[in-house]
Amino acid sequence: MIQLFQNAQSQKLKPAAMLGSWWTWLLLGSGAGLLSGTASAFFLTALSYVTDLRMQHSWLLFLLPLGGALVSFLYLKVGKTSGKGNNLILEQIHDGQEAVPLRMAPLVLAGTLITHLFGGSAGREGTAVQMGGSLADGFGRLLRVSPATRRILLICGISGGFGSVFGTPLAGTVFSLEVLAIGFISHEALLPAFIASLVGHLTTTALWGVPHLHYSMGAVPDFSLIVAGKVAVAAVAFGLVSLIFSELTHFLKKWSARFFSNPMLKSFVGGIAVILLVYAVGTRDYLGLGVPLIQEAFNGGASLLAFAWKLLFTAVTLGTGFQGGEVTPLFAIGATLGQSLSGLLDLPVPFLAGLGFIAVFCGAANTPIACFIMGIELFGSQGALYMFMACLISYLVSGHTGIYTSQRIGSAKFPLALPPNATLSQLTGLLPAGNPKKDKKRT
Secondary structure, three states, X not given: OHHHHHHHHHHHHHHHHHHHHHHHHHHHHHHHHHHHHHHHHHHHHHHHHHHHHHHHOHHHHHHHHHHHHHHHHHHHHHHHHXXXXXXXXXXXXXOOOOXXXXXXXXXXXHHHHHHHHOOOOOEOHHHHHHHHHHHHHHHHHHHOOOHHHHHHHHHHHHHHHHHHHHOOHHHHHHHHHHOOEEOEOOHHHHHHHHHHHHHHHHHHHHHOOOOOOOOOOOOOOOOOHHHHHHHHHHHHHHHHXXXXXXXXXXXXXXXXXXXXXXXXXXXXXXXXXXXXXXXXXXXXXXXXXXXXXXXXXXXXXXXXXXXXXXXXXXXXXXXXXXXXXXXXXXXXXXXXXXXXXXXXXXXXXXXXXXXXXXXXXXXXXXXXXXXXXXXXXXXXXXXXXXXXXXXXXXXXXXXXXXXXXXXXXXXXXXXXXXXXOOEHHHHOOOOOOOOHHHHHHHO
């Protein structure tokens, strides 16, 4: 009887405890979102400025090797663990005890701006996520939060950074939860992640007035088995290209580190390689983010092999130690691939470019739900069925590869015997699998 009474009393306290928890996360999530959104606003403004400079002064490209060497020097001297990038944040969310250094934010910001100023082919998501994670962790240390709260704050940093840099708060929410482990979503952080992503987005756009680019899929074909079959064929191609991108980037990172033990020399040589690629192809269209390529793809103006060249330029840039993200180049790769397939499959160019935009990123990041939601946020819900098909098939076709090597495999895409808490790096041989218990301590 006493036990029943105590249980009843505890049930009465639950609503008050939940309300207190909601208020706590409203404040903490808003704080993380405000920091992430402000950082993204400054970053996007600066990125636009340095990109305009590069377009106005073509000679800046020839300083790319020196710029890469400079960034590698900074990371070598003061970066410490910051060089792990997004993977450091994922490792710390997975029971890590190591702080995400506050220096990561200014380092990745400066490194990415230098990459884009001199013409490296890279993105912006990695920078936003690293700034968001670093600032959120610093915010948590300032408030002396518990390890469990710190873990969720790091997730808020990811969601705030992603949602604010792309203007997709819903996708940012789900991405921060889905990217941690393939086949697993941590629902305990759903509310805080949403608050951080929404506040981050509003901070960037409403508070600081930084706009986001928008694209249109145009008219979506009526559903039919024929169109669905064509979309499935395209989605297989999207998944294979995302697999190639991930594997080539990882291969170049391993190869360049093996042949150039000095990271400054590695980035210097990588800069020379990008310059040689420019003159081999005869155009500078594949430098930078790739936003003009995306716009051309939706208008049907990109070359048929634009996706392959953008893939190669980006893999060489990131594979030799330059700073920046992968996502916007993946958008460009996917959109241009979609345009190239549109004639073969007899589907509208903007429609297939839009599917490629989200599906190639999906295959590389292993985040099908987030990419599906991103598609709805960017293009509307009319093509939701096709977008879901494209993301799902690309996700499966890309296999157990991805751009985030510290991403764990919570549930394999197909029957596969794996050690507990296996990461993509262990599965692809980038790191030895070793003892699962030791691996857990290391991450």
